[in-house]
Amino acid sequence: MMSVRKLAYATASRGRCFYKTILATGAAILVLAATALAQNVTCLYTSSGPTPTLCIPFLPRTAQENLISAAEGGDLSRVKALLAGRAKVNDKAAGGTALIAAALGGHLDVVRALLAAKANVNAKADNGDTALIAAADRGNSEIVGALLAAKADASAKAGNGYTALMPASEGGHLEIVRALLAAKADVNVKADNGYTALVFAVRERHWDLAELLRQHGAQE
Numbered sequence: 001m002m003s004v005r006k007l008a009y010a011t012a013s014r015g016r017c018f019y020k021t022i023l024a025t026g027a028a029i030l031v032l033a034a035t036a037l038a039q040n041v042t043c044l045y046t047s048s049g050p051t052p053t054l055c056i057p058f059l060p061r062t063a064q065e066n067l068i069s070a071a072e073g074g075d076l077s078r079v080k081a082l083l084a085g086r087a088k089v090n091d092k093a094a095g096g097t098a099l100i101a102a103a104l105g106g107h108l109d110v111v112r113a114l115l116a117a118k119a120n121v122n123a124k125a126d127n128g129d130t131a132l133i134a135a136a137d138r139g140n141s142e143i144v145g146a147l148l149a150a151k152a153d154a155s156a157k158a159g160n161g162y163t164a165l166m167p168a169s170e171g172g173h174l175e176i177v178r179a180l181l182a183a184k185a186d187v188n189v190k191a192d193n194g195y196t197a198l199v200f201a202v203r204e205r206h207w208d209l210a211e212l213l214r215q216h217g218a219q220e
Contacts, residue, residue, distance in 0.1 A: 128159030
């Protein structure tokens with residue numbers, strides 16, 4: 001049996017393969033992932049030549065999974081193409097919706113396109129996060145503004161009881177906190193750990209932000 005020297009694998013993204021080499025012992029194996037919108041195929045190759053000794057077909061990624069991937073990666077043209085095809089703007093894959101994925105990735109243009117396609121602005125991921133909570137957590141004020149303009153619930157709770165105001169306060173994102181307060185976010189709601197937005201702000205010594213919360217009736 002051929003001794004193994006390297007294990008290389010690829011993950012497909014936008015039609016290209018990216019390789020990572022791991023030193024190991026055993027046979028030299030090259031794992032290629034070939035991806036298209038409708039089909040993925042992975043083949044195992046030995047180092048002796050291009051003819052595969054073993055080819056393992058995997059189930060194709062669904063249109064919805066491709067949409068989530070494109071949204072998180074900021075591939076606007078692909079998002080539009082998928083929405084024009086089989087992908088549904090509000091269906092879930094990988095634990096969330098395309099809008100949540102775009103907010104997580106920080107892609108304002110994709111967020112706007114999804115909202116224009118009637119994305120549910122208050123849809124929740126499996127962990128309870130909304131796109132607004134994700135954007136606030138990452139300090140992206142432009143996406144927060146776009147979501148609030150689309151009537152996102154400023155007081156929606158994640159699975160751990162967090163609202164968008166809490167990570168924004170903890171991170172010291174003053175502009176986002178102002179936007180959430182203007183959208184009537186509940187300043188005194190408590191997370192599962194008992195903390196309010198004000199507690200988060202004080203713990204992180206964001207004094208100006210804490211004072212702003214107090215001016216809006218926040219209590220520790």
